[in-house]
Amino acid sequence: PVPRVGGIGIFCGVSAAALGLWWSTHIALPLLLLACSVPAFASGLTEDLTKNQSPSRRLFFTAASAALAALFMGAMIERTSIPGLDWVVSTGVGAVLVTVFVVAGVANAVNIIDGMNGLASMCVVLILASIAYVSFQVGDFPIMMLALAGVGAVLGFFVWNFPLGLIFLGDGGAYFLGFYVSELGILLL
Secondary structure (H helix, E strand, C coil), X not given: CCCCCHHHHHHHHHXXXXXXXXXXXXXXXXXXXXXXXXXXXXXXXXXXXXXXXCHHHHHHHHHHHHHHHHHHHCCCCCCCCXXXXXXXXXXXHHHHHHHHHHHHXXXXXXXXXXXXXXXXXXXXXXXXXXXXXXXXXXXXXXXXHHHHHHHHHHHHHHHHHCCCCCCCCHHHHHHHHHHHHHHHHHHHC
8 A cells, every 4th residue: 555644754844944944044934834734734644644533623623723823923814805805804803714714725625636646746836836936026035935845845755656656645744735835825915
């Protein structure tokens, strides 16, 4: 059987880059982002290893990660340019609820497309590369560096996953990457 723990390598790669970024800049953002991602990653990894985590339990922990990021990092969707929804996110509670819904949805979307070798990881690479480019254009270098760290970590996994599928991303990797991508997009705004 093919191991389903590719997310461990990705998490470790992003963690090493985040520690390096924190060490060189003394900005707490990378460490806070990783700390907030732990419930989503751990729940998915537990499912990969034990096969006893229900989908609702994994959804709960992914939502908990999003709520932690909103609470400790202020990572909330506060404007959407969608009539009606802008009214909802104009309040603190509404912004948190919409953000949790979106982050949990993106994390589950990455998990759903993780059925074909390379599909989820290459989609995440393209999204992170786009976030890195936009953050470079607006001068948000910590987000750019975190996005590039994610690209590097996922590409390191990708060479083992595509085309032969020697290792799979697993739920831990998919939930972590979905959380990571959505939070970087929110933080970039």
